């Protein structure tokens with residue numbers, strides 16, 4: 001049975017929308033809110049999102065900006081918040097009435113709809129039910145298992161970017177004091193390719209631009225990203241860019257609504273009028289063709305400079321701040337038009353039009369997300385983007401720079417706090433100086449290696465803090481078997497999800513406070529902090545009454561677990577940390593670079609921005625300069641009869657959790673098992689619109705993976721591409737199918753064939 005969505009197939013398809021947001025968006029958000037909540041609770045939560053004294057919207061990592069208009073939340077932010085603030089509750093009765101086997105047969109949607117978790121639960125060895133456990137016993141149980149392991153490296157601590165800075169700092173401190181760097185996180189499946197490529201070329205794995213840069217840019221590329229659904233507030237920023245005379249180009253395999261036109265729901269003009277056309281040029285590219293596109297733009301820049309020396313490249317910048325230009329420039333000229341047109345599926349005139357825009361711009365920004373990072377050649381593609389920006393000196397000046405648009409609201413902050421299996425030695429040294437123990441130096445497991453280790457028995461305790469590892473990871477069957485192979489699986493969560501029904505021999509559910517909940521500890525009410533995609537650090541304070549008196553905050557859970565596991569052998573004041581989060585920030589200030597006077601500075605309204613050295617032309621690479629790189633020309637070539645499938649988000653889901661069965665902007669209603677394919681490809685494959693097919697992925701070792709029963713939807717996608725939703729399609733991504741260097745699952749580059757399903761007679 002399809003465990004992701006409820007099985008009824010009521011698919012209705014309407015033409016894709018040519019605009020995003022506007023009144024329908026607000027109405028839809030309110031509908032979802034009110035289905036989860038009372039009117040009063042809805043109003044209270046929505047009025048506090050992203051306010052200076054309110055809480056940070058967990059919807060995405062796009063920054064708030066200085067002005068913070070009252071009510072600057074988007075439709076999807078409102079949905080996420082209300083999904084958390086729901087008045088529905090998972091009670092002990094639910095677990096008594098449903099065995100784990102029965103729960104495992106429910107859809108992901110159903111599990112989430114049961115509401116907030118309310119009490120710690122345990123599944124004991126051999127049992128098929130969760131039963132109530134007291135917190136103390138739960139901590140003793142985990143500590144016992146951790147201390148019984150042959151080596152600390154047999155345990156791993158997963159986290160998603162939902163975790164706040166204070167809890168993230170404690171998690172990595174606990175893990176390292178316990179003795180392992182096994183800190184896989186959702187970044188491994190998300191922007192790791194950005195971190196890898198930017199780290200190598202610029203010396204820092206973060207974006208360089210601020211909101212002001214976005215506003216004053218001449219030209220912004222939005223590549224492999226669907227902001228209308230996933231970063232809706234970005235559209236207000238792009239609207240302002242356009243008002244200031246800037247141009248936008250979108251590069252995507254799908255004609256996404258938000259990239260075409262935007263109606264701003266915060267403004268009367270947006271609500272009534274036709275809204276703003278966002279993309280001045282829309283480039284409908286073949287999947288994986290972005291490396292080829294940027295290589296051609298770079299060749300054209302070099303040739304334009306040859307034709308009119310001194311007018312195109314920024315020689316001063318290249319000379320002072322970069323290395324590797326000569327080798328790069330020789331390599332870049334070798335790319336051929338024929339190859340590029342084949343790889344991108346574009347007409348030469350489209351690339352020439354784009355190039356003309358590039359030449360006109362003095363300040364260019366490239367924004368990107370999963371369309372680039374989750375490709376086998378994601379890292380070289382992003383390196384090539386860096387080459388492109390370096391050529392014209394588009395770094396370290398206003399209105400220009402790199403902008404990887406992050407997903408989870410604090411995924412960047414978690415990295416800053418040390419959630420990474422390969423933190424640099426300087427960080428480990430600072431930790432040692434502060435806490436007086438020597439952290440392990442051996443690199444830990446990332447998400448893919450973590451699954452391999454559990455599968456092979458090299459790891460047997462999995463502790464997940466926020467997130468839904470089983471559904472987030474690739475190769476679902478392999479990942480599930482790996483988790484079931486563990487002695488102990490622990491999930492620290494707000495809501496029920498698949499990771500609770502795929503259990504180790506012993507399994508624990510530890511319920512925790514969410515972002516919107518009031519957090520009161522021994523010294524009084526606490527707040528936490530987060531860092532957004534543009535390195536702004538600010539506080540977040542929940543206001544709602546917690547879902548149950550039995551919930552503990554993430555900080556409290558981690559502090560108590562650490563104390564129980566490590567005993568008195570360390571000079572770490574876990575109890576003090578739990579009682580007063582300010583004392584954690586005092587330590588962060590002494591360990592993490594650029595966090596001096598953390599408590600004082602984060603108390604300022606709006607917080608503070610971490611410096612990015614690139615903006616001062618300081619490049620922390622071995623040479624001290626930004627690095628031009630030579631990247632081998634490559635693209636994704638599907639064999640005849642096959643397509644390149646991407647697994648992506650619908651408008652009504654938050655990562656692994658479907659909120660409803662719709663994808664309004666794409667015109668998909670009441671179904672999720674759909675595959676969007678260009679009408680010419682549908683015909684070329686001998687299929688018809690609406691036909692039921694199995695998606696079968698083929699892998700280089702000859703193995704095949706199958707996701708059954710998807711409806712074909714003829715859709716204006718780029719030729720050779722197919723799109724279906726995640727996590728239904730994770731089963732198709734082989735564990736070994738990863739991006740070079742970053743080890744990120746290739747969720748956007750899966751070679752599939754569409755097989756007519758047995759049940760479909762037409």
Ligand SMILES: Nc1nc2c(c(=O)[nH]1)N[C@H]1C(S)=C(S)[C@@H](COP(=O)(O)OP(=O)(O)OC[C@H]3O[C@@H](n4cnc5c(=O)[nH]c(N)nc54)[C@H](O)[C@@H]3O)O[C@H]1N2
Pocket residue numbers: 059060061076190223224225226227229230231251252253254256285286287288289290369370371372375406407408646647648649650651653654655656748
């Ligand atoms: N509402 C909502 N908001 C979210 C999330 C959510 O699930 N729901 N998730 C959050 C998280 S963790 C993240 S990482 C972000 C994700 O934000 P996105 O990266 O926007 O998310 P995806 O849905 O994966 O969309 C990938 C986009 O890349 C395009 N694409 C796919 N392959 C290619 C390619 O080869 N080349 C090009 N140029 N384009 C391609 C797709 O058509 C699609 O528009 O969103 C965050 N915000």
Ligand SMILES: Nc1nc2c(c(=O)[nH]1)N[C@H]1C(S)=C(S)[C@@H](COP(=O)(O)OP(=O)(O)OC[C@H]3O[C@@H](n4cnc5c(=O)[nH]c(N)nc54)[C@H](O)[C@@H]3O)O[C@H]1N2
Pocket residue numbers: 160161162163186187189190191370374407408465466467468469471472473474492493494495496497512513514515554647648649654655656657726727729730733747
């Ligand atoms: N095929 C495919 N796979 C993908 C992707 C893709 O595009 N395609 N995208 C990848 C990306 S970009 C990401 S980031 C990952 C996402 O992977 P994850 O971050 O692991 O997954 P989420 O769906 O965000 O996790 C949802 C769960 O988090 C818990 N939760 C929510 N809020 C809180 C909180 O405040 N505290 C705690 N403790 N728990 C909370 C709830 O229990 C909820 O059920 O998936 C990756 N997997």
Ligand SMILES: [Mo]
Pocket residue numbers: 186189190191406407408
């Ligand atoms: Mo993500």
